Amino acid sequence: MIRLVANNPHGNGISVFYDKRKNVFYKVASSVRAVSGLRNEKNGWDWYLTNILRTEKLPRLVEKDNEYARLEISKFYGEKISYTQKPENTIKRVDYFINYYLSCWPRNQQHSYHGDLTLSNIIWGDIPYVIDWEQYGNRKIFWGFDVIYLLLSIIILPYENFTIPSKNILKKLGMIFVKLEKNGVDKKILEQPAAEVKKAIKNIILPRANCEKTKFFLLKFSELEVDILDECLVRAYRYAVYDEYLETFKEK
Numbered sequence: 406m407i408r409l410v411a412n413n414p415h416g417n418g419i420s421v422f423y424d425k426r427k428n429v430f431y432k433v434a435s436s437v438r439a440v441s442g443l444r445n446e447k448n449g450w451d452w453y454l455t456n457i458l459r460t461e462k463l464p465r466l467v468e469k470d471n472e473y474a475r476l477e478i479s480k481f482y483g484e485k486i487s488y489t490q491k492p493e494n495t496i497k498r499v500d501y502f503i504n505y506y507l508s509c510w511p512r513n514q515q516h517s518y519h520g521d522l523t524l525s526n527i528i529w530g531d532i533p534y535v536i537d538w539e540q541y542g543n544r545k546i547f548w549g550f551d552v553i554y555l556l557l558s559i560i561i562l563p564y565e566n567f568t569i570p571s572k573n574i575l576k577k578l579g580m581i582f583v584k585l586e587k588n589g590v591d592k593k594i595l596e597q598p599a600a601e602v603k604k605a606i607k608n609i610i611l612p613r614a615n616c617e618k619t620k621f622f623l624l625k626f627s628e629l630e631v632d633i634l635d636e637c638l639v640r641a642y643r644y645a646v647y648d649e650y651l652e653t654f655k656e657k
């Protein structure tokens with residue numbers, strides 16, 4: 406039995422089906438633009454499966470003409486966490502994901518990114534599996550882009566309007582930022598993460614995307630809102646740096 410899973414989300418011209426008998430997802434494109442999006446997704450999957458999961462079993466792209474293509478992807482088994490869950494319920498998992506990412510993603514490589522890493526695109530199996538490589542690219546983007554995007558998504562997507570994270574969440578984010586800094590994320594990025602991610606979306610991801618810009622949650626915020634969010638985040642980051650300094654001082 407084949408079931409429709411998603412139909413043209415964010416106007417990307419792609420429908421997703423699930424074949425229960427074969428345990429395969431089909432992503433079907435039926436316009437020139439959508440076909441080019443699917444070709445891009447195939448490249449993303451190939452990069453991920455080869456470099457991160459280290460498997461030779463790559464998804465099959467079936468192309469009929471310029472206006473029809475189908476990508477066949479094997480199912481990953483695991484839990485899904487809704488992007489509408491409040492950060493209080495998701496930050497621990499995301500922190501775990503970040504540790505995983507830091508342990509196996511090519512370090513300091515600036516040329517490969519997922520481009521839309523939210524909870525919707527992670528399957529929590531024996532390891533966290535990253536799916537939906539539609540926005541994949543290999544242009545110059547700062548190291549850590551995907552995980553900072555993920556962190557921003559868990560504090561933004563659950564809310565309809567602009568919302569400042571709670572003190573507790575800010576504290577945890579500050580500590581994660583310190584960890585990211587130790588793992589090579591540029592300090593300048595961590596001092597204005599929302600503005601930097603928004604800039605990268607506008608300049609690098611959006612010009613190549615085959616969907617509407619509403620998909621990219623940061624773009625709906627004004628410059629002032631992004632500034633305010635960054636102000637809160639950078640404060641939390643500095644407090645975390647200071648706390649760590651005090652700890653080493655105590656140890657002496």
Ligand SMILES: Nc1ncnc2c1ncn2[C@@H]1O[C@H](COP(=O)(O)OP(=O)(O)OP(=O)(O)O)[C@@H](O)[C@H]1O
Nearest residue numbers: 410411414419421430478479480481525528536537
């Ligand atoms: N390989 C896979 N393993 C497990 N689940 C998958 C896989 N591919 C797709 N799915 C499921 O189908 C959903 C839609 O697929 P995908 O994310 O690739 O498409 P999409 O166009 O981004 O749709 P959406 O906007 O709903 O995320 C996923 O959120 C996931 O639940």
Ligand SMILES: [Mg+2]
Nearest residue numbers: 525526536537
């Ligand atoms: Mg998706």
